Amino acid sequence: MAEFDSSTQSIPGTGLVPRHVAIIMDGNGRWAKKRYLPRVAGHRRGVESVRDVVKACAEQGVKYLTLFAFSSENWRRPPDEVSFLMQLFLKALEQEVAKLHDNGIRFKVVGDLSAFDTGIRDLVRRGEELTAANTGLTLTIAANYGGRWDILQAANRAREADPAAPISEERLTPLLSMAYAPEPDLFIRTGGEQRVSNFLLWQLAYAELYFTDALWPDFGAEALEAAFASYRQRERRFGRTSEQLAEGEPIPKAG
Numbered sequence: 376m377a378e379f380d381s382s383t384q385s386i387p388g389t390g391l392v393p394r395h396v397a398i399i400m401d402g403n404g405r406w407a408k409k410r411y412l413p414r415v416a417g418h419r420r421g422v423e424s425v426r427d428v429v430k431a432c433a434e435q436g437v438k439y440l441t442l443f444a445f446s447s448e449n450w451r452r453p454p455d456e457v458s459f460l461m462q463l464f465l466k467a468l469e470q471e472v473a474k475l476h477d478n479g480i481r482f483k484v485v486g487d488l489s490a491f492d493t494g495i496r497d498l499v500r501r502g503e504e505l506t507a508a509n510t511g512l513t514l515t516i517a518a519n520y521g522g523r524w525d526i527l528q529a530a531n532r533a534r535e536a537d538p539a540a541p542i543s544e545e546r547l548t549p550l551l552s553m554a555y556a557p558e559p560d561l562f563i564r565t566g567g568e569q570r571v572s573n574f575l576l577w578q579l580a581y582a583e584l585y586f587t588d589a590l591w592p593d594f595g596a597e598a599l600e601a602a603f604a605s606y607r608q609r610e611r612r613f614g615r616t617s618e619q620l621a622e623g624e625p626i627p628k629a630g
């Protein structure tokens with residue numbers, strides 16, 4: 376059994392503050408270009424937005440924050456930019472993990488880590504171990520992550536465990552890389568594009584989607600609050616009618 380309800384198998388609880396926020400941090404390159412700076416200057420500034428948003432989410436009582444830092448398709452970028460991003464990730468791991476720990480934040484990384492060098496992999500493992508027992512915000516960095524990769528690795532593991540059994544939701548979801556978290560309540564994408572870019576494909580089934588033109592280096596606590604205000608206005612029906620919600624009808628079993 377998965378630790379959390381599946382939005383398609385039962386109706387998850389909802390609150391005014393999203394329990395899980397997932398963000399595609401986009402627009403670093405354009406932020407830099409507007410200032411006649413190299414693209415990588417935008418990535419460097421983007422780290423400051425990460426700090427602001429982590430702090431704001433912890434203060435607001437968000438339990439899970441998941442940030443898309445590097446997609447499985449981002450290897451297609453110029454080699455110089457890819458290696459800069461790797462260096463930046465390494466530096467952030469070295470400098471930030473102890474601070475996260477001091478603030479009671481649990482740190483996790485999801486994605487195919489086999490593509491990273493051992494320096495990064497060791498720091499990730501040590502950071503996860505150090506912060507594993509923390510009970511504050513769980514911060515997940517998605518690195519070399521792809522939604523299709525995630526579904527396939529889970530399906531392959533389910534098949535290996537029992538080659539004859541059909542793959543069901545119950546068997547698959549505990550094997551997804553974010554099985555330790557509920558599905559995202561709120562998905563945010565900065566930078567103006569309105570697409571999912573192979574982020575958490577399975578887990579976004581019933582997430583509320585929020586798109587903003589703000590470029591990631593310009594995004595902070597105030598912009599986050601605007602996203603939360605939009606979220607509070609949403610009616611999350613999970614397939615039911617508005618009337619059912621208003622009447623507070625008992626929730627029927629799935630199927």
Ligand code: IPE
Nearest residue numbers: 400401402403404405406444
């Ligand atoms: C997001 O910003 C950061 C990563 C994908 C690593 P971009 O680098 O995609 O910025 P734009 O979209 O080119 O402005």
Ligand code: IPE
Nearest residue numbers: 399400401443444445446572
């Ligand atoms: C999505 O941004 C990935 C991350 C933010 C890590 P991209 O900039 O790579 O997305 P596309 O290519 O515009 O869809």
Ligand code: MG
Nearest residue numbers: 401402403566
């Ligand atoms: Mg982009």
